[in-house]
Amino acid sequence: MAHRSLNVVKAHWRFFSTLKPSAREVNSNSKMELKSVINALTRMTPEEMHKKMRDMVGLTDDDMKALAPLLDENDPGIFEHEPSPDDDVRTHVQVGDSQCLLTGYLKRRLEHIPGFPRPVKETGSAYRISSTLHRGIGMFAARRLKTGDLVADERPLMVFPMGPSTDLNVITPITKMTDEKRNNLLNCYSQEMMGSIFERMSEENQETFMGLYNGRLQNGPLLGVTRTNGYGLEDALKDETEIANLLSMMSSNNQVLKSMIGRYVAVFKDLSRVNHSCSPNVHRKFHMATFSMQLRAARDIEEGEEIFTYYTQILLPAVDRAEGLAPYGIECTCRACLDTAKSDPIRAAVLNYAPPALLTSDARIDAAVQILAKIEEEELQASAPYRDTLYHLFTAYALTRDEKSALMYGEKLWLANLAAGEPLCEMFRNAELLKKSPQWMSAELVAMPERLVSLWNSS
Numbered sequence: 157m158a159h160r161s162l163n164v165v166k167a168h169w170r171f172f173s174t175l176k177p178s179a180r181e182v183n184s185n186s187k188m189e190l191k192s193v194i195n196a197l198t199r200m201t202p203e204e205m206h207k208k209m210r211d212m213v214g215l216t217d218d219d220m221k222a223l224a225p226l227l228d229e230n231d232p233g234i235f236e237h238e239p240s241p242d243d244d245v246r247t248h249v250q251v252g253d254s255q256c257l258l259t260g261y262l263k264r265r266l267e268h269i270p271g272f273p274r275p276v277k278e279t280g281s282a283y284r285i286s287s288t289l290h291r292g293i294g295m296f297a298a299r300r301l302k303t304g305d306l307v308a309d310e311r312p313l314m315v316f317p318m319g320p321s322t323d324l325n326v327i328t329p330i331t332k333m334t335d336e337k338r339n340n341l342l343n344c345y346s347q348e349m350m351g352s353i354f355e356r357m358s359e360e361n362q363e364t365f366m367g368l369y370n371g372r373l374q375n376g377p378l379l380g381v382t383r384t385n386g387y388g389l390e391d392a393l394k395d396e397t398e399i400a401n402l403l404s405m406m407s408s409n410n411q412v413l414k415s416m417i418g419r420y421v422a423v424f425k426d427l428s429r430v431n432h433s434c435s436p437n438v439h440r441k442f443h444m445a446t447f448s449m450q451l452r453a454a455r456d457i458e459e460g461e462e463i464f465t466y467y468t469q470i471l472l473p474a475v476d477r478a479e480g481l482a483p484y485g486i487e488c489t490c491r492a493c494l495d496t497a498k499s500d501p502i503r504a505a506v507l508n509y510a511p512p513a514l515l516t517s518d519a520r521i522d523a524a525v526q527i528l529a530k531i532e533e534e535e536l537q538a539s540a541p542y543r544d545t546l547y548h549l550f551t552a553y554a555l556t557r558d559e560k561s562a563l564m565y566g567e568k569l570w571l572a573n574l575a576a577g578e579p580l581c582e583m584f585r586n587a588e589l590l591k592k593s594p595q596w597m598s599a600e601l602v603a604m605p606e607r608l609v610s611l612w613n614s615s
């Protein structure tokens with residue numbers, strides 16, 4: 157519950173930190189009074205600000221309860237880390253059927269999650285795995301899926317660390333090597349790690365693993381399969397202590413090595429069959445609490461449509477995407493790669509779009525609406541600018557009190573957050589809640605500066 161309230165407060169804080177410039181624009185007559193109100197607001201702690209706003213707009217305790225995000229079932233809770241000598245020692249850990257090689261720190265972090273591992277969700281046969289025409293095996297929607305629907309939730313066959321351990325005896329000589337020597341050494345090291353994980357897998361999982369596509373035969377059987385099929389788990393599962401250790405002791409500026417330390421890769425039975433598209437139709441997100449990766453529909457998907465994720469950054473120009481896909485042996489033939497003259501400028505516009513803190517002028521709203529249209533036309537709903545643009549449009553229309561447009565964008569925002577696995581999504585789950593959101597409440601006040609000042613003075 158404390159978590160929920162904190163999340164609401166954080167959302168309020170995020171909104172109010174954008175309030176200052178627009179409130180000044182709204183009515184220059186009450187500029188001085190407004191300025192002092194807003195100065196006072198920005199000096200408050202989030203808790204104080206939250207209480208003040210509640211009192212001013214007359215929200216009841218029931219309203220606040222309804223507004224609080226539902227319990228985040230994937231929340232792993234807080235971990236107070238007590239340093240221990242085995243923090244950086246790697247040990248084999250089995251989670252369900254998954255075989256993992258994790259540091260002592262990460263093992264303890266997982267064990268600290270209440271109910272770990274929490275159950276993986278049933279997806280009710282939302283997908284099937286079968287052959288594609290030109291991309292080997294792929295994943296397909298077995299029924300119609302709506303934006304935000306869960307497509308798959310799966311534990312990995314194996315999880316292994318990307319980099320060497322941060323033991324000084326290992327790191328120091330590595331940082332002094334030439335690129336070629338270092339790569340060779342890291343390959344041998346990774347082969348060894350992979351072997352030790354593989355031999356612990358059940359026979360069935362070993363067979364499944366070896367049946368996955370190997371597009372990197374030059375890396376050998378185990379490492380080849382892993383590099384073809386592994387998903388980087390990024391911030392969802394990482395060892396912060398290894399990263400902090402490395403940064404404090406490494407004088408070398410080797411970015412590749414730095415990006416590997418503390419990071420993990422996971423290989424899956426079904427999720428590793430999902431092919432790449434530069435306009436992917438799902439989000440993927442790993443959750444520590446269930447120790448599983450979820451795919452959710454980023455837009456509506458028809459029955460029989462292929463499910464696509466991304467293997468490279470989708471907003472980059474086609475030539476840069478091709479570079480990212482080359483190690484997978486992929487020459488992408490998606491619509492965007494076939495018509496780069498049309499697609500590249502659209503993606504550049506989306507990538508470079510930086511909405512002002514508040515969009516309240518017509519010209520700014522028009523610019524955001526146009527960017528949103530480009531995102532939808534180019535099918536980039538799985539990219540971060542989609543949610544950002546929806547958030548800004550919802551806020552702008554709430555502030556300009558265009559209820560119909562605000563609710564339309566608010567609902568899209570809720571679905572987009574749900575699809576991305578963003579825990580705050582529940583705050584916007586229906587029109588009633590949208591109308592009690594901080595954005596909506598502030599619209600009432602900012603649109604009438606005199607009322608804001610008098611309410612402020614009386615509350």
Ligand SMILES: C[S@@+](CC[C@H](N)C(=O)[O-])C[C@H]1O[C@@H](n2cnc3c(N)ncnc32)[C@H](O)[C@@H]1O
Nearest residue numbers: 291292293369371384385428429430431432484
């Ligand atoms: C993780 S696997 C995906 C499943 C794979 N298709 C299979 O048959 O198991 C990655 C490999 O799939 C193929 N692939 C994935 N996306 C592709 C695409 N857009 N175009 C062509 N091949 C693709 C490439 O061979 C790539 O190395």
